[in-house]
Amino acid sequence: MSRGRVVVVGGGLAGVTAALDLAEAGFAVELLETRAKLGGATYSFQRGDLVVDTGQHVFLRCYTEYIDLLRRLGVQDSISMQHRFEVPVLSTNGRASRLHRWNLPAPGHLLPALLGYRQLTAAQRARVARTALALRMLDPADPALDEISLGEWLRRHGESPRAVTALWGLLGVAAINEDPDDASMLLAAKVFRTGVLDRSDSADIAIPQVPLSQLHGGAAHRALLAAGVSVRTRCRVRAIRRVGAGFHVLAKAGSNARELSADAVVVAVPHQAAAGLLADLPVPGVEQWSQLSAAPIVNVHLHYDRKVTGLRMAAVLDSPVQWVFDRSAISGATRGQYLAISLSAAQDYIDLRTEDLRALFVPAVQQLFPRAREARLLDFFVTREPNATFRQAPGTAAIRPDARTPVPGLVLAGAWTATGWPDTTEGAVRSGARAADVVVAARYRQRGVEVIA
Template identity: 55%
Template sequence: MAEPTVVVVGGGLAGIAAALRAADRGCAVTLLESRPRLGGAAFSFRRGELTVDNGQHVFLRCCAAYRWFLDRVGGTELTTLQDRLDIPVLAPGGRSGRLRRTSGVPAPAHLTAALAGYRLLSVADRARAVRGAVALRLLNPADPSLDRRTLGEYLRRHGQNDATIAALWGIVATATLNLGPDDASLALAAKVFRTGLLDSAAAADIGHATAPLGELHSVAAGAALAGAGVAVTLGARVETVGGGPVVRFRADGSVREVRPDAVVLAVPPRELFALAPALSGTAAAPARQLQTAPIVNVHVVYDRPVTDLPFAAGVGTPVQWVFDRTESSGLRRSRPGGQYLAVTVSAADDLIDVPARAIVDRFVAALAELFPRARRAEVLDAFVTRERHATFRQAAGTAPLRPGPDSGLPGVALAGAWTATGWPDTMESAVRSGVAAAQHILGVASSDLVEFAA
């Protein structure tokens, strides 16, 4: 019997995961990617002698699907994962706090000491924060009614004030949901806080790449695809996907048409319906209403070290999160003694169209408020990267707009972090969606493919 043929459209994490899982199950897989690289929205590029990530992408210990992906592409050694959650939190004026779990203490008591000693909140507000944690732990992320409410409304109903939301809950929520607490879906927030922080002590330990993202998501992933026998065509412009299914695309100056047994469309909604117009008449149609939310990253290269922290969160400052990218960028080799910091600003609607020079000036000054040594350092380079469509807008009421892997067209599956994975729009969600799409087209039970904890 001939092996099933599968075409995957899109070479981001969702498409790569779908291609690998289908190939591992014996399918003949072709992956088509319009860019000259793999990796989708998590990639690297060259700037002079530096290798720059477009933005800082982290994962948590509870991200079982993404960690499987790292193992599958041979990239785990290019990442690091904390032994225990430890987030330095900085504020202007030399004020600071630390969110660190207590080793050997089960959830949710593992955070009690951190909250009790969190100096960026008053004693009364720390007590409020404990009440908020208890309330969040009572939520069921699968309850559909939660999606009609916002995190901010729920927190205020349970005793939280502006101080606790800004200096505690918002640190995590804004970064993971790419939306402020007063707009973000309570259902997705419940998933973040319960799965990531409150149900398991080790779940929120933070991991990140120690090499450029391109080495993980393009080079290592490309090698894994080749090893699995997946035929990858970069620079392939898919024109249409129709029933049958049939895929028409342009590559190397010629137009081709293939009729595989199945197709996985691993592209964002803004591209999906242009490629497959017939989806407008299926259960996937509500995804047209999904809007997007931007992320802005500010990159600053100093002539000397200004901090010893690998990363930190900010409160009362434009700097939401800042990461030391000196090693991974190659700065240590090209300019010994310098330091490269990358600032990530989520929910960046107010910043996305601001001129780069104004953004740089604002954030160089903000970094100097947090890191006194930066005031004496020379800025060798500073620039801005923008992801206008970084994630879908994870607002209240969006759950019904996220379809599952079944597109409604025979032989066509959907994948992408925006689909109904039960997770926010993250690398974890992307990989889960790709595995789910492979499961759907193969028609096998999850236990026969890959099964991840919810």
């Protein structure tokens, strides 16, 4: 017997997680997604013989809930996880280095990274070690940390501009999608403590070995159907109305309008869309969600007629290139080498014309990989994600809402909600699980059983 009917609005990782958890808890669940496929912002498209992800996604071993979701979707074997954290760091000054760890208890595992990191002087490395110990003492839940930026906190602790750029920013920009001076120290503390300092293996990097639409979209669809969830794609929700003790969800699929009844609704869409859907419901703080704004990510794609580097992945300093990935095998390239450059905090690039980006990044790649100078560029294109994440700036913690709203049965999900994590796949999955817990707890309370959610 069903415990009730739930409509989940949004088929990204948050919505998929909430729907799976609620179906397993005995609810009748219907998931509505505007796009043709599930997966939210993590999707792929075909370009010639390449299957292209809109953005390069990597994750860390500390993304435990996301990794568990991949297991539930049956795609845990479609990722490649490092046995030990290691990142080559290239520079246009020719001083290549690498960040790596030893198998020592934290934080001793970082000693080799600091001792051998040639991008910093010995004095700068010593200062970084002291700063890391100070950072390890911070509480990632301390709201006072959200009042300052990562850059300001680092300067207070005597970090040099070079250390901010070549180490803290190198990792922080990729994780928070903000430059150090624009990134909330609260989120930075979460990133560096959970992702780097608390456990020796937490920063080991994983890269999907299949396109994202295969990893998330197709696998999620199959798992949801197997769990008994009714999945409707190309179905746009227009409004959510409170009717008695339940809800009516007004949706449109093509030319067909539908009105769905539900005991509970999980709104698992980006904050801009959520604000529009909830405008007529008594949810406080909706008008503030716009202050979360958006931060872009741009990906520059280069397909060469031959191999130009033997690196699978590298971080880059002193160059417009930030991170570069070899996506030849993942994308199904039948010849040459296909590289993707991932640019976080990409406000300076999001509106540039493709030809301007080509004029900037083709020479930059040639400077990093001399073999590219002799190679023929088969294809050059750009993918842009203007709303890749919310602006994870100081002051945003107070704006991010909890899953539970004052409207009984109306629950929020999404990486932008108050997960305690940055806007990441891990944050999205955790938000979906939290939303499901709230719905389950409310149902038990209706039956006189107290459950904490």
